[in-house]
Amino acid sequence: MNEKIIAFIRQLYQTxxxxxxxxPYFSGKERQYLSDTLDSTFVSSVGKYVDQFEQQIQTFTGCTKAVATVNGTAALHSALYMAGVKAGDLVITQPLTFVATCNALYHMGAEPVFVDVSLDTLSLCPQALLQFLQQQAATDAAGCFLKSTGQRIKAVMPMHTFGHPAALDELLQICQQWQLILVEDAAESLGSFYKGRHTGTIGQFAALSFNGNKIITTGGGGMLLCxxxxxxxHAKHLTTTAKVAHRWEFYHDEPGFNYRLPNLNAxxxxxxxxxxxxxxxxKRKVAMHYKAFFAATDYQFIDEPAQCSANFWLNAVLCPxxxxxxxLLQSTNDAGVMTRPVWQLMHHLPAFKQALRGDLRCAEDIASRLVNLPSSVTEAL
Structure with missing residues (x-):
């Protein structure tokens, strides 16, 4: 079977x-715009392309305000900061995620709480979230807290895994009932829609990433959606060192972050x-070819959730x-076809192994069987 998979991928990419x-795929005006930036000498955080890029993201996603940052982790940090997360607070998230999700919490002095994912979305499971809250949390006038320690649970942060939207309606309803802020880790989901709305626009805050391996890239970059x-x-002010505009004075009215995306990247x-x-x-064409190929096998292709349109950033299959x-990982990589397992689950990593967590049996099962397949844009189709 592995040889058939390798042959299919080579036929798909015709190489x-x-x-x-x-x-990454560069077929447009990348060189023209980069050259224009160099000619202007405005290569840092001041320049026309930063504002233009923010406007493009706002228009495409339909968010109220987009704020460009130096990377996706900075966007996550900014989103959590804007949500009021402080040192000692708890944020509920999923163990099946990239480490940046938890790194942003760690460097704020906050702690993750891991709740299981759903096989339908690979993202935070609403039923598991509700069960955790009913068993271990309570609310008072100040919000939600953990009954055993009194720690504040400030937010819920699902991640749209591989670009597949989480069950946002259910998660938002639970957040509203339990006085929690929904922060979407939409790092991988530019171009993904949940019931007609772009991911990252349902929660109060969200973060996108434009790393070199994302569906579009700025080399390094991110975007905070508000x-x-x-x-x-306020977020734009904070991420620009909280500097008050003046012709020559340097005055900063609160602690800020030097997170503004450079014009060159924008x-x-x-x-x-x-x-x-x-x-x-x-990318949808690539995904549909994978879906058709695996339909007649005992491997399960990860398709988009119902009522959603995924960007199919990374295609994935569940092995038996x-x-x-x-x-499969061994044979494909030996043959020069790059495949990867899902990330190590967060509670398996040294920094987060002591984190509070619920029953994570679905995440454990997925992590033991999932393989990501080549997913680049190709003109071969």
Missing amino acids: NASIPLHA ANAADGA ALGCAQMESLPYFLQQ DQQRRDA
Whole structure:
């Protein structure tokens, strides 16, 4: 079976060379905009492309305000800060995520609480979340707290895994009932829609990433999405060192962050955004080819959840068992076809192994069987 999978992927990408997991694709005005930035000498955090990139993201996602940051982790940190998360607070998230989700919490002095994921979405499971809250949390006039320690539970942060939207309606309803703020880790889901609304626009705050392996890239970069205009204005102020505008004085009216995206990176992002509809179209074609191929096998292709449109950032398949997962990883990588397992679950990592957690049996099962497959945009289709 592994040889058939390798042959199929090579046919899909029409190459005998090494096939990466996800490579950036530059087919538009990237060089033109970068050259324009160099000619202008405005290569740092002041320049027309930063504002233009923010506007493009706002228009595409439909968010109220987008604030460009140096990377996705900075956007996550800013989102959590704006949500009022402080040292000692708890934030409920999922163990099946990239480490940046938890790193942002760690460096704020906050702690993650791990709740299981759903096989339907690979994201935070509403039923598991509600069960955890009913068993271990309570509310008072100040909000939600953990009954055993009195620690404040400030937010819930699902991650839209591989671009597949989480069950946002259910999660938002639970957050409202339990006085929690919904912060979406939408790092991987630019171009994904939940019931017609773009991911990152349902929660109060969200974060996007434009790392080199994302559906569009700025080299390094991120974006904070805000549902409220006043929050968006404050976030932009904070991420620009909280400097009060003046012709020559340097005055900062509160502690801020030096998180503003450089104009050079934003120029790349502006060009990439012009190609995003094409990228989404081509990546859906790749995904549908995988879906058709695996339909006649005992491997389960991870498809988009019902009533959702995923960007299919990374295609994934669930192997029948861990032994066959390991064999697939070995044979594909030996053949120059890059595949990867899902990330190590967060509670398995040294920094977070002591974190409070619920029953994580679904996350454990997925992690033992999932393989990510090459998912780059290709003109071969």
